[in-house]
Amino acid sequence: MSTILIKEKDIVTPGEVLAEGMDYLPGPNTYRAGEKIISKVLGVAFISGRAIKITPLAGPYIPKTRDKIIAQVIDIAMSGWRVDTNTAYSAMMNVKDATTRFIKRDEDLSKILAIGDYVVVSITKVTSQNLIDVSMKEPGLRKIEGGRIIKINPQKVPRIIGKEGSMITLIKNKTGCEITIGQNGLVWIKGTPENELKTQQVITFIENNSHTPGLTEQVEKLFK
Amino acid sequence: MTYTKRLDGRKADELRPMEAKAGVIPNADGSAYFRAGKTTAYVAVYGPRELFPRFKQDPKKGLLRCHYGMLPFSGCGDRIRPGNSRRGQEISMVMEKALAPVIDLSAFPNAVVDVFINLPQTDAGTRCAAISGAAIALADAGIPMKDMISSVSMGQVDGTILADLNYDEEAYDGVVSDIPVAMTHNTKEVTLLQMDGEISKDDLIKALELAKAATEKVYEVQIKALKDKFTKK
Numbered sequence: 001m002s003t004i005l006i007k008e009k010d011i012v013t014p015g016e017v018l019a020e021g022m023d024y025l026p027g028p029n030t031y032r033a034g035e036k037i038i039s040k041v042l043g044v045a046f047i048s049g050r051a052i053k054i055t056p057l058a059g060p061y062i063p064k065t066r067d068k069i070i071a072q073v074i075d076i077a078m079s080g081w082r083v084d085t086n087t088a089y090s091a092m093m094n095v096k097d098a099t100t101r102f103i104k105r106d107e108d109l110s111k112i113l114a115i116g117d118y119v120v121v122s123i124t125k126v127t128s129q130n131l132i133d134v135s136m137k138e139p140g141l142r143k144i145e146g147g148r149i150i151k152i153n154p155q156k157v158p159r160i161i162g163k164e165g166s167m168i169t170l171i172k173n174k175t176g177c178e179i180t181i182g183q184n185g186l187v188w189i190k191g192t193p194e195n196e197l198k199t200q201q202v203i204t205f206i207e208n209n210s211h212t213p214g215l216t217e218q219v220e221k222l223f224k
Numbered sequence: 225m226t227y228t229k230r231l232d233g234r235k236a237d238e239l240r241p242m243e244a245k246a247g248v249i250p251n252a253d254g255s256a257y258f259r260a261g262k263t264t265a266y267v268a269v270y271g272p273r274e275l276f277p278r279f280k281q282d283p284k285k286g287l288l289r290c291h292y293g294m295l296p297f298s299g300c301g302d303r304i305r306p307g308n309s310r311r312g313q314e315i316s317m318v319m320e321k322a323l324a325p326v327i328d329l330s331a332f333p334n335a336v337v338d339v340f341i342n343l344p345q346t347d348a349g350t351r352c353a354a355i356s357g358a359a360i361a362l363a364d365a366g367i368p369m370k371d372m373i374s375s376v377s378m379g380q381v382d383g384t385i386l387a388d389l390n391y392d393e394e395a396y397d398g399v400v401s402d403i404p405v406a407m408t409h410n411t412k413e414v415t416l417l418q419m420d421g422e423i424s425k426d427d428l429i430k431a432l433e434l435a436k437a438a439t440e441k442v443y444e445v446q447i448k449a450l451k452d453k454f455t456k457k
Contacts, residue, residue, distance in 0.1 A: 011450075011451050011454050011455070013363060013372065013446075013447050013450045013451065014326075014363050014368075014369035014370070014371065014372055015326075015369065015370065015371035015372040015408070015409045015410055016447075017410065029368070031370065033410070033411075036410075038370070038371070038410065040328070040368045040369060040370060041363075041366060041367075041368055041369070042363045042364065042366060042450055056366050057366070057454065058253070058254060058364060058365060058366035059365070059366020059367070060253075060271075060272050060332075060366065062331065087272075088271065088272040088273045088274050088275075088286075088332055088334070088335035088336075089274070089334075089335070090274075128333075129283060129333050129334070130332070130333060130334075130335075155366065211454055
């Protein structure tokens with residue numbers, strides 16, 4: 001006989017027993033110890049069929065291929081740039097992944113991207129040792145100019161984007177700001193200073209209240 | 225003469241009033257405040273982040289690094305020299321060993337998770353408060369943990385086995401033993417066991433049995449702190 005000890009959307013803590021018995025399956029961020037399924041992180045529990053999974057409420061960004069992130073150039077190498085990804089690991093961007101233009105052998109790379117520049121890039125490869133390769137050769141990926149960059153909890157990025165981008169579209173329409181969200185928790189906002197500030201406040205509000213119900217209504221109220 | 229009535233009027237297995245809070249330091253990736261009686265600990269967790277010096281990097285898993293310190297004014301008036309001390313180094317080391325069994329850093333090779341603990345006010349049991357607080361802070365930082373670690377000091381004062389000794393009891397004039405214990409919640413495995421003083425083997429086993437119930441009380445406070453962060457308006 002199997003019993004489930006939690007309810008859907010309950011906040012669970014590490015080491016909390018979620019279910020007993022073999023009828024349930026351990027999903028992401030859980031593990032099985034004997035008959036029990038135990039949580040591995042602080043997060044919100046979801047029950048989908050027989051599997052129990054947990055969406056973490058905090059935690060570091062785990063790099064994945066094809067993720068769009070915002071990174072900062074920290075070093076210039078022989079044929080590329082080293083960028084900081086807001087994780088414990090920096091990434092490499094080769095010259096051929098940065099521009100379509102022909103670069104001469106002795107050209108000064110800092111003329112293209114200098115140290116300190118922010119770029120919107122996409123992750124092309126992650127190894128088991130978390131060595132990361134990034135590329136800027138897709139539509140929408142570019143060097144960032146103007147505006148401001150804020151840091152948010154990377155686990156809250158899906159909440160800020162919303163279902164099929166509903167939340168981010170709402171903020172964009174109300175403030176008229178250009179917003180780019182990196183999966184690694186960096187957000188680029190560009191608009192007039194007042195609107196940038198308003199956008200920043202709204203994003204911080206979503207970040208702090210993302211686990212509460214009726215989030216879209218609460219955000220709409222902020223604009224009234 | 226036996227020690228039957230505790231100096232602060234607690235029952236033998238009663239812990240000092242505890243209080244805990246998660247997320248008290250906005251800059252940190254995870255943080256906690258933990259108080260047991262007059263011992264208070266603030267814990268901040270940073271990371272996983274790049275580990276320097278490089279020779280300490282482990283390509284197989286991330287490293288957990290603790291930094292324990294008592295603030296200069298935290299004792300009873302004698303200024304405690306801040307910074308690294310022999311005692312602080314030892315406590316940092318035993319804390320790392322007490323927390324390591326439950327923390328899973330296999331997804332973060334070559335990286336480090338730094339845990340900073342400072343105690344603004346101390347009254348014995350600092351390493352226990354530090355470990356209990358660090359477990360809250362690590363969970364708050366979203367570090368994968370197989371289990372929660374709760375810690376409490378057991379002891380024997382003049383033949384009576386007690387839980388959660390305060391400084392007056394540790395300094396009692398008689399045969400005193402002070403045994404800090406840390407345990408996992410589900411399996412009740414001991415991850416920290418140290419001892420100062422004298423105790424017989426049978427009494428030690430009895431004290432460790434009592435520690436199971438005592439750490440469970442600490443666990444409840446820790447869990448409440450983590451859940452409160454998200455339920456309170």
